[in-house]
Amino acid sequence: MSAARSVYLTANVAILIFLIAPLAVIAIFALNPTPYIQFPPVGVTWRWFQKFWASPEFTNSLVLSLEVAFAVVVLSMAIGGAAAIGLERGRLPGARLVTALFLTPLMLPAILTGLAMFQLLLSFGIGRPVWALVLGHTVVAVPYVIRTTLAVLSEFDRRVEEAAAVLGATPTRVFAEVTLPLIRPGVFAGGVFAFITSFDQFPISLFLVTPGHETLPVVMFNYMKFDLDGTIAAASMVSILLAVGVVFIIDRLVGLRATVAI
């Protein structure tokens, strides 16, 4: 093995360890019987997972987080996908400015977006319904879908669409049977990011959740302030496993290779 290859492998292993080590610590904390982080662990227990699943506060927030995240995925894929097509194909005046505007939520600190939305909702007397929470998450999720879809569209061979049109397909049919399948990896990749962004979203949720309807990250934060025990680690493990599960499902649906290639 050449020296360069050894360095390359070592660097990769080091990065892998750097990425996995925090997860390992969480797993140890989640399975350790003591209510604090202890190394080496003194045993193995499921009590923190049991406590997590037995707590209506945690389970309800998990369900709400999942519901919101799925709604955000659908909305952001629809809005982001359509916006990307419009920006790429629409020959819109000021398309660059509009693209920049769509990406603004990524540049602003999310806590400011949350606070601004909170004030807006209250000043209109709307309150904080769940749809506002979905909307808030969608605002920061849409840019991911736009970016990933634009990346696919920039590589898009338009001659395929022209061929379909020449063969007699209507514009609607061309869109449904040619354009959509080809941009699907980009839209789905954005959907994965949208899911993760929403499921982990904390700063925006902090302002938009209502009593009794808190998302999992908010409940975890509040719990940590008073009871920092293994339940938090168990909740983190559940979150991680769910995120991995979603990536797995996406892989089944569209193929992870296509998604990763973007």
Next chain:
Amino acid sequence: MSDRISRRAALVGAGAGLAMVAAPHVARAQAATLKITTWGGKWGDVMKGEVLPAFEREFKCKVEADQAFPFLPKLAASPTSAPLYDVLHTNSNEQWSALDQGLVMDKLTVREVPNIKDVYPYAVSDRIVGVSIFTSAIGLGYRTDKGLAPPTSWKDLADPKLAGVRGAYQIPVNSLGQSHLLLLGQLYGKGYQDLDAAYKALEALKPIKMVDFTGQMEKMILSGEVTMAVIHDSGILRYEGQNQPTEFAAPREGVLSLEQVLNVTPGSKVKELAFAFCDYMLRPDVQKKLAEAVWYSPANKTVSLDKKYADRLFITPEKVATLIQTDWKWYNARKDAIDARVARIMRA
């Protein structure tokens, strides 16, 4: 007469049907809703499990209890004429900030909250905005298995043997850290407002482990990551009976008071209900239930606690006299400068 249903009849029927379906919701909507803030953890469990349902039944209302921080920025961002909360429960420092912004009433009196007649003077002193319903005593928590003599003075935290294993709080974000800083001025300087002496004493405590939340500090003491730390008594006493090698010491110079304060927002649409809630929280039975659940010292002096709690909590005039209340108005006015200076000290 036609058998067919006329459009008008259909509309009337549909309207009546909708009204029937909506009736329970309308009835519920008519019941007043009291919006409050409250803590999580065991406190939140008792509040949501027992205290609030009992209040709702007695006052025929609905209580919306927000446990999601940060309370004050959310209240500040809501219109003052339609505040997000009717009752604000925070520690004392935040109540003073809220008062500065016109978000809470400056005083609650016996007229609005009759049970105030039974509280210890500290609960409605000039250091309190609103009314303190409980207090914890901030002192020193320590490990009993490290061969240390139990601390008797705040100055014991500066013992060189504790370098790197003593704990306190991130001063910009934690009121325990802030009140401890002022106490350092009193201990090592000319008084609570002697910030120069306080900064010097803080510097002398380095290396010190600083955390944001008291919950983190509890775990650091339990895990042995720190041997001695500034902490409120409930953070140690709540593990009583679990064979943990930890103990709480009340230094002879006095203990800092960590008050749980309730106040009412001036723009509340259900102010009478908000006052009733404050009064309810001061009832002896409610005070006893919460005090024994979370080891907080009740402010109502007529409360009779079980011996185990009575022996440890601050419920006698002698013990209450040792509580030191921080001048938050003075502190908040200088907070930005203090934060900047502390940040420099801790970075150095």
